[in-house]
Amino acid sequence: MDCDVCGGVMWRWLALPSQWEQEIWSCSWCHAATHVGGEWFEIARPPYLPMETRWERAVADGLDTDVSHAFGAFDKTLCGIHLSGMSSFDYLWVPDRENACGACRAAAVIIDERWPQAVRGEDARVSIAR
Template identity: 45%
Template sequence: MAWDLPVKERWFCSWCYAWTELGHDPREVSRPQYQPMYGRWERAESPNLPEDVAHAYDTAYAYTASGGTLCGIEHESLTVSPYWWAPDRSNACGACKETAAVIDQRWPLEMRGGNRVTPTPPPGSRWPPF
């Protein structure tokens, strides 16, 4: 589901890939919970990618002018698909899998499993509650 939300600023951590968004209302802060490798990335699509290898779309690129995969493939025709990238499938890109595993290991254990405190959106906010 795509959210058409006013975003003032968006930050991505290049180390663990956590992200934070600030809305135009200063009380609107969005910080999604930890997601394991199996529900964290969508599949990358492009006519320039081989169909028999499934690459993970690099989320940090989703909000920039270009697209990229976790294994480092970049070009303008690369887009995010509406489908999840499944690292346990036989056609999953091995380099994407390795990168996803490294990123996953960087999340602190105490920040997993719903242990994160998140703010409640202010009344009348259009932001989703995370």
């Protein structure tokens, strides 16, 4: 599947089917997500979110708790730390906090810049309801 935001290659997440989606796809370049299937949508495309509200904090055994890392995808932080079983925490990762990982912040800025201005509006990404 190609990304509707940047045209990049999307990767399929290993996720259990739910009422919201049967598959989740994530762009390897701009990190846009596309949710396929589920009870309400054939295709759901979440809108652009600014850096301050887009990322959740990463948690995993072995991850330094004194540094706040952003969870990217596939058991990795935005800065590239890979630990088996890593997941996102229920709290947002805030790039301006004193303990925020600088490398995660730099990656978040680069990813944010990959979203064209034309697709940053709330209604810019089209979802298809059932």
